[in-house]
Amino acid sequence: MLFQLSAPGGPAGRQLHAAGPKMERIDAHAHVFNTAPEFVRMFERLNIRALNICVVDKYERGYEQVAPQHETALRLYRESRGRIDWCSTFDPEDWETPGYAAKVIPQLEETFKNGALAVKIYKSIGMNLKSRSGAYLMPDNPVFDPIFRLVAKRNKTLYAHIAEPMGAWRPLDPSDPDYGYYKNAPAWHMYGRPGSPTKEEILAARDRMIARNPGLRVVGCHLGSMEEDVDDITKRFDRYPNFAVDTAARVLHLMLQPRDKVRAFIIKYQDRILYATDLVFMEWEDTASTIKKWEAEYGRDYRYFATDGEVEAEGRKFRGLALPEQVLHKLYYENAVRWVPGIVPTK
Numbered sequence: 001m002l003f004q005l006s007a008p009g010g011p012a013g014r015q016l017h018a019a020g021p022k023m024e025r026i027d028a029h030a031h032v033f034n035t036a037p038e039f040v041r042m043f044e045r046l047n048i049r050a051l052n053i054c055v056v057d058k059y060e061r062g063y064e065q066v067a068p069q070h071e072t073a074l075r076l077y078r079e080s081r082g083r084i085d086w087c088s089t090f091d092p093e094d095w096e097t098p099g100y101a102a103k104v105i106p107q108l109e110e111t112f113k114n115g116a117l118a119v120k121i122y123k124s125i126g127m128n129l130k131s132r133s134g135a136y137l138m139p140d141n142p143v144f145d146p147i148f149r150l151v152a153k154r155n156k157t158l159y160a161h162i163a164e165p166m167g168a169w170r171p172l173d174p175s176d177p178d179y180g181y182y183k184n185a186p187a188w189h190m191y192g193r194p195g196s197p198t199k200e201e202i203l204a205a206r207d208r209m210i211a212r213n214p215g216l217r218v219v220g221c222h223l224g225s226m227e228e229d230v231d232d233i234t235k236r237f238d239r240y241p242n243f244a245v246d247t248a249a250r251v252l253h254l255m256l257q258p259r260d261k262v263r264a265f266i267i268k269y270q271d272r273i274l275y276a277t278d279l280v281f282m283e284w285e286d287t288a289s290t291i292k293k294w295e296a297e298y299g300r301d302y303r304y305f306a307t308d309g310e311v312e313a314e315g316r317k318f319r320g321l322a323l324p325e326q327v328l329h330k331l332y333y334e335n336a337v338r339w340v341p342g343i344v345p346t347k
Contacts, residue, residue, distance in 0.1 A: 022047065023047070023328075023329070023332065023333070024047050024048075024049070024333060025046075025047065025048045025049070025275065025298075025332040025333060026048070026049045026050070026051070026274075026275065026332065026333055026336040026337070026343060026344075027048055027049070027050040027051070027275065027276055027277050027279070027298075028050075028051050028219070028246050028248075028274040028275060028276040028335075028336045028339075028340065028343075029051060029053055029159070029221060029246045029248035029274075029276030029277065029278055030050045030051065030052060030053065030248075030276070030277055030278065030279050030280075031052065031053055031055075031278070031279070031280040031281070031282075032050065032052045032073075032076055032084055032280075032281050033062060033069060033072045033073070033281065033282050033283055034281045034282060034283045034285060034287070034290075035072065035075055035076055035079060035283075036281075036287040037079075038287050038288075038291065039281060039287055039290070039291060040076070040079060040080045040083070040084070042291050042294065042295070043080065043083050043084065044083065046295070046298065048298070049083050049084070049085065049336075049343065049344065050083070050084050050085070051085050051086065051087055051117065051118065051276075051336070051340060051343060052073045052076060052077070052084050052085065052086040052087065053086075053087045053089075053120055053159065054066065054069040054070060054073055054086065054087060054088055054089040054120060055069075055089050055120050055122050055161070056089055056090075056091045056092070056093075056122060056124070057122065057124070058093075058124075059185065059187040059188070060185070061282070062282045062283070065091075066089060066090065066091050066107075069089070070088055070111060070114075072283075073086035073087075073088070073116075074086065074114050074115070077114075077115050082115075082345055085115070085117050085340075085342070085343050086115065086116050086117070087116060087117060087118035087119065087120050087157075087159055088108060088111035088112075088116040088118070088119055088120070089119060089120040089121075089122070090104045090107060090108060090119070090147070092121075092122075092124065092125055092129060092137065093129065095129065095137060095141070095143050096131060096132060096143075100143060101143060101144070101145075101146040101147050102146070104147055105146065105147065105150050108147070108150060108151075109150070109154075112154050112156065115342075116156070117156060117157065117340050117341070117342045117343060118156055118157040118158065118159050118219075118340055119147075119151050119156060119157075119158055119159065120158075120159040120160075120161065120221075121139065121144075121158065121159070121160050121161070121162065122161050123161050123162060123163060123164055123188070125137055125138065125139050125141075125162065126138055126139060126162055126163060126197060126202035126205065126206075127163070127164065127168075127188065127190060127196070127197070127202065128187070128188075134195075136196070136197050138197070138201075138202065138205035139160070139162050139202070139205050139206045139209045140205040140206070140208040140209040140212065144209070145212075145213075148209070148213050148216055149213075151216060152213060152215045152216040152217075155341055156217075157217045157218075157219055157339060157340050157341075158216055158217065158218045158219070159219050159221055159246075160206060160209075160218055160219065160220055160221060160224075161221035161222060161225075162202060162203065162205075162206040162220070162224075162225060163199050163202040163203050163206070163225035164178075164188060164190075164199070164225060165177075165178045165222075165225065165227055165228070165253070166199060166228055167179065167181075167182055168182060168188060168189055168190045168191070168199070169190050169191055169198065169199055170191055171191055172189070172191075177252055177253060177256065177314065199225070203224075203225065203226070206220075207236065207239075207240070210236075210240045210242065210243050211239075211240065213242075214241075214242055215242070216242060217242055217244075217339055218240075218242055218243050218244070219243075219244050219245065219246055219274060219339055219340075220233075220236075220243060220244070220245040220246070221245075221246055221248055221276075221278075222245075222246070222248050222249055222250050222278070223245050223246075223247065223250040223253065223254075224236065224243075224245040226245075227250045227253035227254075228253065228257075229257065230254075230257060230261065230262060230265040233245060233265070233269075234265065234268075234269070237269050237272050243272075244272045244273065244274060244335065244339050245272065245273055245274070246273070246274040246275070246276035247273065247274070247275055247276050247277075247301075248276035248277055248278035249277070249278035251277075251301050251304065251313075252313050252314060254304075255304065255311070255313055255316075255318040259318070259319055259321065262321065263321045263322075263323065266321065266323060266327060266331065267323070267324070267327055270326070270327045270330045270331070271330060271335060271338070272335070273330075273331055273335060274331070274335045274336050274339060274340075275301070275305075275331050275332045275335075275336075277294075277297055277298070277301070279293070279294050279297060281294070300312075300313065303320055304318065304320050304321060305320070305321055305323050305328060305331060305332075306320065306321075306322070306323060306328055307320040307322055308320050308322040
């Protein structure tokens with residue numbers, strides 16, 4: 001059966017308050033692995049819910065293994081009384097092992113029993129992992145089909161961080177908005193790697209995966225890695241009704257595009273875009289400075305989406321989009337409710 005969105009209403013119909021903080025908002029993509037009580041209270045004070053994303057990244061501290069992330073995410077989910085929901089994941093490292101999917105499925109089932117609302121797949125699929133023959137593992141590989149069928153059957157959402165910004169395939173350039181990341185994360189800088197897939201090839205494989213699973217809700221993380229031109233997202237929205245995107249770590253990329261074009265895009269596809277930040281809070285980080293950083297980004301983003309005023313980001317100034325209230329409510333709340341069922345408890 002083809003995927004269909006539920007009708008709006010219920011908890012998604014709460015009144016929007018133009019001042020911002022009084023409107024309940026949902027950050028649909030964040031990484032919280034510090035259980036400091038003051039941090040949980042920040043979400044309560046700002047009236048924000050979050051989806052806490054687990055992910056396997058062998059090159060980044062704190063994300064190397066699945067189990068510790070699941071344990072912390074579950075603890076935060078319980079201690080926040082569901083305000084910080086969570087998205088589980090699985091490690092694709094051993095994908096060529098016989099019975100791989102049969103091993104992953106009960107692990108995911110356990111996370112669903114513990115409240116996980118979604119499952120994350122990561123850019124290592126397409127950019128890093130290879131078969132024994134040397135071919136890159138792509139997101140449309142049949143090894144994942146039983147896993148994707150499970151996610152759909154359990155009415156969960158697949159969060160797909162597949163591919164990266166174009167800066168990953170270009171020479172390092174200080175003017176690129178992602179320069180700092182690739183300078184400090186060379187494992188994900190694909191430039192100068194003969195035989196590696198192009199970004200277009202990876203996204204084409206992702207698109208085939210989406211098409212092959214029409215009953216699966218897929219949220220393309222980081223604007224679906226189509227951050228340079230919203231026209232690329234438009235093509236996928238028109239083609240795949242089961243596909244949405246989040247804005248995690250890509251609000252700046254929206255700012256860099258023509259204002260009127262971005263505004264028209266968000267209004268036209270107001271049911272398909274989830275507000276998200278990709279903000280991080282790890283166990284070794286200072287709580288007070290982290291809270292300050294998160295509050296500043298939430299404030300900046302709200303000014304950009306909700307007002308016509310000047311917004312500063314990365315030393316540049318941009319004009320806000322002044323989105324209509326109905327569109328703001330969908331971006332910040334209703335779309336997460338519809339695309340990630342269970343993120344707001346049923347009254």
